[in-house]
Amino acid sequence: MFPICICTLHHIHTQSDSLTISPTMLQKAILRILDMGFTFITYGEFIEAILQNKNIGKKKVLLTFDDGYFDLYRFGFPILKELRIPAVCFLITNTIRDSKREIYDLEPKLHKNFNYSNDLEYFLNLSEILEMHASGLMEFDSHSATHFSCNSEDTERLKQELTHSRDKISEIFPHKKYFGFCFPRGDFNTNALNLLSTCGYDFAFSTIDGGLCKGDDLRRIRRIDISQSTRKEADYLFRLSKKLNLYSYPLLGNLYSNFRNRKFHRVP
Ligand SMILES: [Zn+2]
Numbered sequence: 001m002f003p004i005c006i007c008t009l010h011h012i013h014t015q016s017d018s019l020t021i022s023p024t025m026l027q028k029a030i031l032r033i034l035d036m037g038f039t040f041i042t043y044g045e046f047i048e049a050i051l052q053n054k055n056i057g058k059k060k061v062l063l064t065f066d067d068g069y070f071d072l073y074r075f076g077f078p079i080l081k082e083l084r085i086p087a088v089c090f091l092i093t094n095t096i097r098d099s100k101r102e103i104y105d106l107e108p109k110l111h112k113n114f115n116y117s118n119d120l121e122y123f124l125n126l127s128e129i130l131e132m133h134a135s136g137l138m139e140f141d142s143h144s145a146t147h148f149s150c151n152s153e154d155t156e157r158l159k160q161e162l163t164h165s166r167d168k169i170s171e172i173f174p175h176k177k178y179f180g181f182c183f184p185r186g187d188f189n190t191n192a193l194n195l196l197s198t199c200g201y202d203f204a205f206s207t208i209d210g211g212l213c214k215g216d217d218l219r220r221i222r223r224i225d226i227s228q229s230t231r232k233e234a235d236y237l238f239r240l241s242k243k244l245n246l247y248s249y250p251l252l253g254n255l256y257s258n259f260r261n262r263k264f265h266r267v268p
Contacts, residue, residue, distance in 0.1 A: 001057060003213045004050075004212040005061045005247055006062045006205070008223045009066070011069055012071050020229070021226075023075040025229050025233065025236060029226060030079070033240075038248075039057075040063060041060045041061070044139070047178050050203060062088065063085065063088070064223065074104070080138070088140065089132075089138060090141050091140055091142065092116055093165040096125065142179065142181050144162070150183050150188045152192070158191065180205065181204040186208070203219065204219050213250060222257060
């Protein structure tokens, strides 16, 4: 069953930008992954596999979207719906508003100019989150309250970020049983890893590049970043195939990932 390939995406938008792929590219990436013989799993299936050891079979991909941008709803969700592809989105919970969207056709704004406290219209609102969830395709989990770097020595603030965001997710989804966290910018330290279970999380995602292998630490699950497509389409799809191929081999993929991410091994 392992490795499970967990792919990371951010923006889905027609403007080219950092951490952004176009809607067309999202569609092509999904079709390429299917062509390679992989199947997409729901977040529920993923949780059963990692927490209850349920065998979900080989060559599985979980699609993850970080930050919860409105462009996921506007440009990505129609594609996911059409192709019936499940995914999970990690929300910065302080950005979620319970108000009606005023402007659907938002002015494009570069990712580097985003302000997580002020640009709330660029994030999903509650009704969009609920609509996507009701489709049966999308699940949601926490990406902290304010996109706080969890490589912090401020234990109180870390606790607040972890607890407040978990409370918010649990308020939106009262029947949710298991909680996952996604480290903003992939930052964490030993303190943050240890606080996860205290604050009610069952597992957490990192930005360490690689597949999720048997026996891995579930507090820093590896993922495969496919969120950047400023390069040419053919290059993007080639790189995507290469990474998925490599990381679906348990031994080779693990060795390569451990070598590439050796700096993370300093954190015990
Ligand atoms: Zn993020």
